[in-house]
Amino acid sequence: MAYTAEKPPLPETPEQLRARIPGWGADLDPRDRPSVPREVPGIETGAHWDFPERQVEHSPRERSIEHGTMPPVFGTSAPLKGASGAIRRFAYERYSEGRAAHWLLLIAADRVDAVESHLTALASTRPDNLLTETGIKAEITHHGLSSRTAGKRVDVGHQALDPVIVAGPWIVAAGLTILGADALRRRIDARTARPTTSTAQGTGTGAGQQMGQQAGTAPVDPTVAAPSYQPGMS
Amino acid sequence: MRAMVYRGPYKVRVEEKEMPRIEHPNDAIVRVTLAAICGSDLHLYHGLMPDTRVGHTFGHEFIGVVEQVGPSVQNLKVGDRVMVPFNIYCGSCFFCARGLFSNCHNVNPNATAVGGIYGYSHTTGGYDGGQSEFVRVPFADVGPALIPEWLEDEDALLCTDALATGYFGAQLADIAEGDTVAVFGAGPVGLYAARSAWLMGAGRVIVIDHLDYRLEKARTFAHAETINFAEHDDIVVEMKRTTGWIGADRVVDAVGAEADGNLTQHVTGAKLKLQGGSPVALNWAIDAVRKGGTVSVMGAYGPIFSAVKFGDAVNKGLTLRMNQCPVKRQWPRLFEHIRNGYIKPNEIVTHRIPLEHIAEGYHMFSAKLDGCIKPVIVPSAA
Known part of the structure; x- marks a missing residue:
């Protein structure tokens, strides 16, 4: 018990453990443990240079401002591009790793990258396929239901959020597209309606009244303050 | 070549991708013969790791055959069967020269807080990974090693990260003879850490998870006692009870950023990405370890802040130890353990x-x- 000096007794003696478990105590001596001590000055690594040759930088490579110089070797996967690339470059050039803004911008850029890439793929010969890319088929081939109902798993409750995370950006993108198309349509309608409006102005009637009438809504009293938002307002 | 590519959170596909090229005189191109999906790949897959770009190929656990070498490569030749540690490192910087291979300063322009890792976002350098037919391997004279003739391919594959990391995690826990060791997480790293704790003389090993099938593996593979935390109202109280109200001497967090068990933490950390991961397991580790004990953190977390119970760690006088594993340092001793039959990785x-x-x-x-x-x-x- 913790309330006296004695350590609680162990269920098995070292001899019993050695007999039951292959290799028990093989690394009992810390000197046999490869990461003790943590630092080993002068350790043999295979390097035959003091400083590595520099890899050719084909295009300006983003880097952390906590680096004093460009490291000599770097990855070349997925170079910066598009709006996500601009956000990422800004995050690297403006904020150090010590700033939350650095990481939050990079995560935001990841979401922008996904939307950009899905839209780009729509115009390609291989658009994204949610069914195949999410691997959802495994629900059938690898016992989705019985795996989840076996035992007492605590993750089953929030797994319902996963489809929201997957489909969320698509729904948001679709919503923005619809709103944008609607706004564009109304702007075109308004321009088409201008000659009528100009005639109406000549008679001393407000343009808003005319447009509202054209849209089939009730005339607006110009002396009454407009509400902050009305469906269909542009 | 065919390669896995990331398409956004929860979406990946296989597509034709340009063959990797020799970009540096000490590069090699390796034809991948086996790869693995690591639990930490799921953090990328779920969109949790910043700067994970569409088009990136994941995979930091792989073995293969050397297909091509750069002009300065001395230790490898075409046709060699190699195992490649997940760390990309130069072997000559301040950190590599002291054995901190996972903290190399010469391979990652994108961040100074972490070295280079294959297929693990641009936060670790922007290198494509091994879940593909071919992969670029920088510093071929430093990282890769020939696969010993006697070592089976799957066992070699598991030495490239999961086994080495579990073994390293047990070392960081500072285990002494007779210690009670608790391991949170019965995934690959947790299972290997639990198995390794016995090598270091543990007196009890307790593995905690909520998946019964993984706890079964912890009993058979790692010879451990197990606790399903879902069956207890408060796992910390249960850990105190089972250790005579002292707590475990050493605890290993082998869960990381997507820990379950606290809905708020999980949703804010793993789903909404408002933290650098869900620190449920780490907080349980801090609470479940005894005063003066050690917590070894092997779970992977994102680089932004997490709601960690640091005050309790201070008040309890804990030692918190952590790092990405310097894989190649583990191999000679691990090879001995595998050869002696103490551990069979591919089980x-x-x-x-x-x-x-x-x-x-x-x-x-x-x-x-x-x-x-x-x-x-x-x-x-x-």
């Missing part, structure tokens, strides 16, 4: 999946379907 492999079906593999591993513990990927050119 935890549950699924072998063709590269073309990797999307189903990710979903299965992510959703913990079909008793999945460790999925291995077999590229079509293997």
